[in-house]
Amino acid sequence: EVQLLESGGGLVQPGGSLRLSCAASGFTFSTYAMSWVRQAPGKGLEWVSVISGDAVTTYYADSVKGRFTISRDSSKNTLYLQVNSLRAEDTAIYYCVWLRFHYHGMDVWGQGTTVTVSS
């Protein structure tokens, strides 16, 4: 059974940084692509980024390009999202998601970690 557990969220000032982590289990980590999806308070879901199983290829939403970096460590079965230059509009729950296929088929979701950007 695929299981995902996010951590690393918190309160950060505008312009600050955080590294979000997602510990994965129940599958061969390096085989599957993984994504981050976020949800601002009272808003809908927003796709943020995806990384291939081999960590070679990444894609980002325009809203985070140049500020966020997705990565993964197969030795630790962990997905990361480095979030820099944070803005108030980045305040959201950040979900880690397992993909069934190369870049589509988001299927298993973590419970999320909350990032709050405020002074």
Next chain:
Amino acid sequence: QTVVTQEPSFSVSPGGTVTLTCGLSSGSVSASYYPSWYQQTPGQAPRTLIYNTDTRSSGVPGRFSGSILGNKAALTITGAQADDESYYYCVLCVDGGISVFGGGTKLTVL
């Protein structure tokens, strides 16, 4: 800028059938966009219902089905139940690895 469209709200009677749709602001949705559908109740993480247009995720009841209807992806709930009252989101793979969610549909069962 790709915009994925969904009905903001919909209502269905208990036991009834409802079809929610997922379109593009310009163009038609086809299976090559790999549409997926998610259900979310407030305070909970999303739950996957359908991926790859019409494949039900593990444990999803058969009353949920996905398809392409005309130029849109569709999620049909047959025999709606009270606990189907939720938000429903679709996502399309629009450009290589880029995905875009629709704004979501609030489904009321009454």
